[in-house]
Amino acid sequence: MLFLTIKNRTKRLTRLNKEKGGSKEQLRKMKTRMKRITWIKRIIGIFLVLAVFGGCNYAVLVIAANSKTGEVRIWLKSYMISFIQDIFTTELIKIWLNTILIRELTRQPSKWKSKIMKLIVDPLIVRAVAISNCPKSPPHLLRI
Numbered sequence: 001m002l003f004l005t006i007k008n009r010t011k012r013l014t015r016l017n018k019e020k021g022g023s024k025e026q027l028r029k030m031k032t033r034m035k036r037i038t039w040i041k042r043i044i045g046i047f048l049v050l051a052v053f054g055g056c057n058y059a060v061l062v063i064a065a066n067s068k069t070g071e072v073r074i075w076l077k078s079y080m081i082s083f084i085q086d087i088f089t090t091e092l093i094k095i096w097l098n099t100i101l102i103r104e105l106t107r108q109p110s111k112w113k114s115k116i117m118k119l120i121v122d123p124l125i126v127r128a129v130a131i132s133n134c135p136k137s138p139p140h141l142l143r144i
Helices: 006-019 024-065 069-106 113-120 124-135
Strands: none
Touching: 024 069, 069 113, 069 124
């Protein structure tokens, strides 16, 4: 019960709202419980990231300590090149590819092309683009 999904939470909140016994106090308790669970998950995530980061640095130091100087320089150079490629190049290519595929999807491609494109396109990027293009408030109609 510790890791409730968002759907389960919303179903439970709507059920509490609909029930006659679903008072504001129960809703408040549920909301504070959800906030506490979110806070705990965030702390666990931070510790996991720090553990992986520390483990990677430890592995680099152990390899560097057990190798010769020339070998360490060659290894460090290739390590830094791959690191920069992973951070910059891969992400830029991913974003570029997604923008091209989203643009092509809006032009109504054939059925099999659209299926392939939908498999390749990242849904988080599509969601971010959709949210950024939504108006902040509904347009006001002018009275004549």
